[in-house]
Amino acid sequence: MDFPGGKVPFTEDLAWLGPGFTPRPTIPCYRALDSQGAPLPGTSLPHDIDQALATRMYETMISLQAVDTIFYEAQRQGRFSFYMTSTGEESTAVASAAALNPDDVVFTQYREQGVLMWRGYTPLDMANQCYGNALDSGKGRQMPVHYGSKALNFHTISSPLATQLPQAVGAAYALKLEGKAAVAACYFGEGAASEGDFHAALNFSATLSAPVVFICRNNGWAISTPASEQYRGDGIAGRGPSYGVPSLRVDGGDAVAVYNAVAEARRVALERRGPVLLEAMSYRSGHHSTSDDSSRYRAAEEMAAWRARDPVARFERWMAVRGWWDEARGVGARKAARREAIAALAAAAKQPRPPLSEMFSDVYDEPPPHLVAQRAEVEAFVRAHPETLPAGMPLE
Amino acid sequence: MQFLARASAASLRRSQAATEAFQRLGACGYATTQLTVRDALNSALDEEMERDDKVFIIGEEVGEYQGAYKITRGLLQKYGAKRAGFTGIAVGSAFQGLKPVVEFMTFNFSMQAIDQIVNSAAKHHYMSAGQITCPIVFRGPNGPAAGVAAQHSQDFAPWYASVPGLKVIVPYDAEDNRGLLKAAIRDPDPVVFLENEIMYGESFEVSEEVLDKDFVLPIGKAKIQREGTDLTIVASGKLVGFALQAAAELDKDGVSVEVVNLRSIKPLDRETIAASVKKTHRLLTVEEGWPQHGLGSEIIAVVVEEAFDDLDAPPERVCGVEIPMPYATPLEDAALPHVSDIVRVARRMFNLE
Numbered sequence: 001m002d003f004p005g006g007k008v009p010f011t012e013d014l015a016w017l018g019p020g021f022t023p024r025p026t027i028p029c030y031r032a033l034d035s036q037g038a039p040l041p042g043t044s045l046p047h048d049i050d051q052a053l054a055t056r057m058y059e060t061m062i063s064l065q066a067v068d069t070i071f072y073e074a075q076r077q078g079r080f081s082f083y084m085t086s087t088g089e090e091s092t093a094v095a096s097a098a099a100l101n102p103d104d105v106v107f108t109q110y111r112e113q114g115v116l117m118w119r120g121y122t123p124l125d126m127a128n129q130c131y132g133n134a135l136d137s138g139k140g141r142q143m144p145v146h147y148g149s150k151a152l153n154f155h156t157i158s159s160p161l162a163t164q165l166p167q168a169v170g171a172a173y174a175l176k177l178e179g180k181a182a183v184a185a186c187y188f189g190e191g192a193a194s195e196g197d198f199h200a201a202l203n204f205s206a207t208l209s210a211p212v213v214f215i216c217r218n219n220g221w222a223i224s225t226p227a228s229e230q231y232r233g234d235g236i237a238g239r240g241p242s243y244g245v246p247s248l249r250v251d252g253g254d255a256v257a258v259y260n261a262v263a264e265a266r267r268v269a270l271e272r273r274g275p276v277l278l279e280a281m282s283y284r285s286g287h288h289s290t291s292d293d294s295s296r297y298r299a300a301e302e303m304a305a306w307r308a309r310d311p312v313a314r315f316e317r318w319m320a321v322r323g324w325w326d327e328a329r330g331v332g333a334r335k336a337a338r339r340e341a342i343a344a345l346a347a348a349a350k351q352p353r354p355p356l357s358e359m360f361s362d363v364y365d366e367p368p369p370h371l372v373a374q375r376a377e378v379e380a381f382v383r384a385h386p387e388t389l390p391a392g393m394p395l396e
Numbered sequence: 397m398q399f400l401a402r403a404s405a406a407s408l409r410r411s412q413a414a415t416e417a418f419q420r421l422g423a424c425g426y427a428t429t430q431l432t433v434r435d436a437l438n439s440a441l442d443e444e445m446e447r448d449d450k451v452f453i454i455g456e457e458v459g460e461y462q463g464a465y466k467i468t469r470g471l472l473q474k475y476g477a478k479r480a481g482f483t484g485i486a487v488g489s490a491f492q493g494l495k496p497v498v499e500f501m502t503f504n505f506s507m508q509a510i511d512q513i514v515n516s517a518a519k520h521h522y523m524s525a526g527q528i529t530c531p532i533v534f535r536g537p538n539g540p541a542a543g544v545a546a547q548h549s550q551d552f553a554p555w556y557a558s559v560p561g562l563k564v565i566v567p568y569d570a571e572d573n574r575g576l577l578k579a580a581i582r583d584p585d586p587v588v589f590l591e592n593e594i595m596y597g598e599s600f601e602v603s604e605e606v607l608d609k610d611f612v613l614p615i616g617k618a619k620i621q622r623e624g625t626d627l628t629i630v631a632s633g634k635l636v637g638f639a640l641q642a643a644a645e646l647d648k649d650g651v652s653v654e655v656v657n658l659r660s661i662k663p664l665d666r667e668t669i670a671a672s673v674k675k676t677h678r679l680l681t682v683e684e685g686w687p688q689h690g691l692g693s694e695i696i697a698v699v700v701e702e703a704f705d706d707l708d709a710p711p712e713r714v715c716g717v718e719i720p721m722p723y724a725t726p727l728e729d730a731a732l733p734h735v736s737d738i739v740r741v742a743r744r745m746f747n748l749e
Contacts, residue, residue, distance in 0.1 A: 105492065139525040150527035155491065158523075160515050166484025167491060167516065174492035184488075200482050208485075362526035363560050365584040368616055368663035 019232070027237050029281050030261060031251035035309055037317025039256075047099070047263040049256060051324050057098050057118075057255060058319060059333060061090045061312045064114045066337035067123050067344075068286070071130060074345055075144070075290045080130045082144045086111045088285030091255035091311035092217055094118055096185070096280075099262035100213075103182040105171050106154045107164035110145055111217065111284075112187045119152040123341050127348035134394075139362070140354035161192040165201035165214070169275075172210035176273065183211045183269045185262075190279075191222025193236050205275035206244040212275040213265045214245070217252060219284035224297040237279035245277045252280030253311035256318060282311070353393035356382065429603070433567075434596040436574035437467045437535075441497065443609045444581040445475055448495060451581055454486045455499030455536070464501045465537060465596050483509035483534075487517050490532040490586075497581060500536035503552045503590060510555075517586040518561030533580045538566075538590035539633065539684050540721060540732055549721035549728075551685030553632070554694070556588040557662040563587045563615055564662040566632035570600040572659055575613030583615060592634045618665035620672065624654035627742055628672040630695050631682045632658040635733070639682055642738035649748055661691060669695060670702035677708040678745055682738055687715040712741050 001008055015021070032043040049057070068085040075083040086093055093114025100106070106115055113126065125137070129147055132140035138148060138156070148156025155171075158164060168186035175182050192198060193216055205212045216236040220227045233239065240247025246268060250261040258280060265276040283306040287294045294303070319325035360367060360375040367375070379396075382389050389395060445451045452475075458468045483506075486496035500506045506513065517530045540549035557564045563585055567573040573591070580587035605611060621636055622643055631639040636657045643653035654672050658665065673679050679699050681692035692713035699711060717731040743749050 107488075137525060137527075138523070141525060142523050146523070148524050148527065150524065156520060156524040156528065158516055158520075160511055163484060163512060163516050166482050166512070167488030169482075170485035170488025170490070170494075170496075171492040172488075173485065174489045174494045177494070197484055200484065204482055204485055362522045362524075364563070365521070365529060370663055370666065 024234070026234055027247070027249045029249045029251050030257055031254045032256040032260065033251075033254045033314055033318050035314070037314035037321075039318060039321060043257075045256070045260055047260050049259055051322070053098065054315075054319055054322075054324055057094055057259075058312075058315060058325070059337075060094045060098075060114065060118050061255070061315065062333045063123065063337045063340065064090050064094065064117055065312060066334065066341045067113070067117075067126060070338065070341040070345060071126070072286075072290065074130075079345070079349065080132075080144050082290055083130065084111055084145050084289045085286035086114055088283045088306060088311065089217055089219055089252060089280075090114055091258055091315060092215075092252040092280045092282055093187075095255040095258035096187075096215055096262040099259045100185055100266060101182060102153065103180065104153065104213075104266070105168075105175065105182065105184045106187075107168040107171070107184060108154070108157060108187040109161065109164065109189055109192060109217075110157050110159070111189070113145065113147065115187070116147055116149065116152065116154050119149075119154060121147065121149060121152060121154075123344040124347060127344040128351065131348040131351065132354065133348055133351035134354050135348070135351050136354065139358050162188060162195035162197035162201075164188065165192075165197050166204065168212050168214075169201050169205045169208065169210045172205070172212040172275075173208050176209070176211060181270060183213050183266055185213045185215060187215045187217060189222060190216055190218040190220075190227055190230055190236055191225060193239075194222075194230060202239070202243040202245055202275070202277070209274045211269040211273060213262065213269050214275060214277045215262070215265075216277070216279045217282060218279050219252070219282045221284045221288070221294070221298070223288045223292060224294070226298075235279055235281075237277060240277035245275045246272075247277040247279070249279045249281060252282030253309060253314060255311060255315045283309075353390065355394045355396050356389065357396045429601050430599045431570040431574070431602045431606070432597060432599050433570055433573050433591070434465070434467060436570040436602075437577055437591070437596075438469055438471075440574045440577040440581070441468065442471060442474065444578055445471065447609070448581075450493065451495045451497065453497045453499060454482075456501040456505070458499050463499055465593060467591075467596070468499065483512045484516070486532060487512050487520075487530060490517070490530045491520065491528055495531045495533075495581065497533045497535060500534065502541075502548055502593070503536055503538040504548050504550055506534065506536070506552065513556075513562070513586070513588070514559050518559050521585070522561060529584050530586050531584050532586045533577070533583075533589055534587070535577070535580070535589035536591060537593035537596075539592055540716070540728075541593040543723065543725065543728065545723040545728075546720035551683065551716070553590055553661055553683075554685055554690050556590075557664075557691070557694070558689075559662075561586065562662060563660065564590065565615065565660050566590045566658060568595075568621070568633055568636040568657050568659070569598075570602050571606045572613065572619075572657070574602075574606060575611050576615065576659060579612045579615050582612065587615070590633065595634050598637075613659065616660045616663035616665060618659055618668040619657045620654060620668070621657040622653065622655040624652040624676065626652045626676055627678040627680060627745065628654045628656060628669075628676045629680045629682060629738065629742070630656045630658060630669060630672075632661060632691065635682045635684060638733070638735050638738060641735045642742065645735065645739045646742055649743065649746070651742065651746055651748075653742070658691075664694070664698065666698050666702060669698055673699050673703045674706045677706055679707065679711040680714065680738070680742055680745065681711070682714040682733060684716045684732060686718045687713055688718065690715055709745050712745055714738050714741050
């Protein structure tokens with residue numbers, strides 16, 4: 001029968017569909033490595049990872065772990081106000097970034113610094129941002145870890161959750177109109193997927209045929225809300241088909257699987273000119289942020305068990321099987337990464353603060369009269385009373 | 397939700413007949429010097445879409461239905477349609493270089509999307525340290541309409557005007573609507589363009605200059621709508637018309653009123669407001685919104701900062717009553733400012749009661 005809403009068959013059965021009536025099998029989780037990192041025979045691997053690529057992925061993950069560890073400690077020492085680690089999800093960020101093209105536009109939530117590092121953002125860039133110093137490309141405006149880089153096609157991170165989802169759809173639509181062979185990659189957590197913007201974005205991406213690769217990091221915890229209280233359906237991937245969006249669940253701790261899933265997602269999005277949804281299953285091994293103590297709401301055994309499944313260790317074992325990794329090389333890489341992270345913080349700490357006069361720029365493309373006047377007033381005051389200028393902050 | 401976008405060449409050819417019909421309609425509109433606010437907006441949208449292929453319209457029922465108030469009439473046939481919508485999508489497309497014009501059926505419904513407007517569109521340029529601009533226009537009717545009660549009758553001008561990064565325009569007549577909408581679309585910053593449903597059908601005389609396809613008014617500049625020497629009335633949008641009527645009435649009492657049409661409320665033209673008060677020495681503000689933290693409070697603060705010693709009397713405000721809008725006509729009427737209220741308060745300022 002043709003309804004305005006679609007061609008649907010009739011039935012004489014008054015039959016419900018869904019939980020408690022006709023349960024559907026849980027969507028399985030695609031993986032290439034077992035929990036120890038041993039390759040699983042028979043895995044579908046359409047995209048090969050050669051030694052050079054594997055080495056770069058590994059080194060980026062090692063660097064990410066070192067930055068997270070050192071910067072987290074620096075925050076605890078009071079060097080800056082806030083930090084967020086991606087412990088447990090390093091492979092989700094780095095392997096997905098490796099599978100994207102540099103022209104692909106990235107919208108992230110806040111725990112995907114590995115994507116930015118893959119694209120060339122250095123530990124020193126990160127340290128400058130966290131300190132909000134004069135070398136921060138964001139001019140010291142955003143709170144720590146809210147990175148952004150136009151040159152790296154990485155949109156400035158926005159704190160309100162899920163706003164990036166419809167924005168990614170709009171950006172993908174613009175890419176399509178431009179005729180570019182690029183996608184918008186959009187990262188978010190399973191908690192953000194409960195926001196209205198998730199649903200609007202999925203539906204409009206489908207109706208607009210916008211080439212978006214939605215990458216949900218289902219890490220089990222939205223601050224203190226466990227995934228078991230977050231939804232009643234089959235996770236996030238389970239929602240995709242009902243929006244008309246091809247969907248796949250992948251082991252987020254398996255870098256080989258994530259790389260293949262995202263490379264395929266990108267291919268499908270461009271070939272079919274439409275969205276795809278990935279759900280990367282993982283575990284947030286760290287606290288939500290430096291403002292959180294997750295031992296208050298989750299069991300130590302659970303955290304320890306997941307820490308033992310370190311995605312970087314799994315990738316090391318996979319590389320070792322191929323003869324691309326050994327203990328000595330790993331120790332060397334970790335030492336170098338640690339040194340770089342410490343040096344980055346030390347260098348960033350020595351930089352002056354952004355100039356006071358920059359406070360008023362970029363509110364508008366051209367400063368309007370009221371901001372010109374306010375800026376002039378502040379500058380005149382500081383010139384008359386130089387002692388009021390904060391230490392380490394130049395006027396201009 | 398829907399939006400109008402560049403269509404393929406084929407679909408443009410298909411809509412050729414409709415396009416020609418639209419152009420004839422436009423042509424006879426231009427033959428006289430009378431222009432309705434609706435046609436001023438429609439022609440501005442049409443010409444700016446023609447001028448820049450990055451401009452597109454997105455919003456509620458802007459396609460086949462031609463917008464709730466028919467502002468987008470004819471544009472679907474001319475430019476083709478893609479069905480879609482949503483403010484966040486428009487904001488994302490602006491980050492990526494397009495120039496969306498978002499039509500809200502009314503600004504009351506913009507509350508669903510205010511996070512995207514305030515936290516994303518307004519701040520992205522600053523937060524990205526100038527790397528990413530958001531050239532977007534949010535437009536639609538704002539303020540009380542008639543008989544649509546609490547959830548459709550609210551003035552959001554003070555809300556948006558308080559946000560750094562946004563420009564906010566409240567146009568009055570056909571000239572304002574045409575020149576300022578074109579300016580808003582060409583502006584690199586996010587612009588909130590607050591129209592008034594009751595004004596759409598109003599006709600105004602316009603000069604040939606206003607009909608020029610490059611007629612653009614400056615954002616951030618007020619207009620002295622009527623010159624006077626004894627009292628400055630500052631108003632925006634529909635209330636400029638009320639102020640002009642009140643001025644004509646007060647003339648009979650020998651009070652010469654200067655009417656300042658704000659046009660932009662962010663940036664606010666402090667200079668023009670202060671200069672007028674320095675000339676007349678008296679200030680009266682009028683608005684349909686609520687008094688607390690309203691436009692009037694801000695304008696009085698500006699005058700206190702810029703021209704306090706020039707004041708001969710305490711400034712006065714005429715505002716909407718500080719309640720959610722009631723539906724019943726006499727109650728609605730009692731909740732809104734009228735020309736007679738403006739005249740009464742002005743007379744009080746001159747002890748003419």
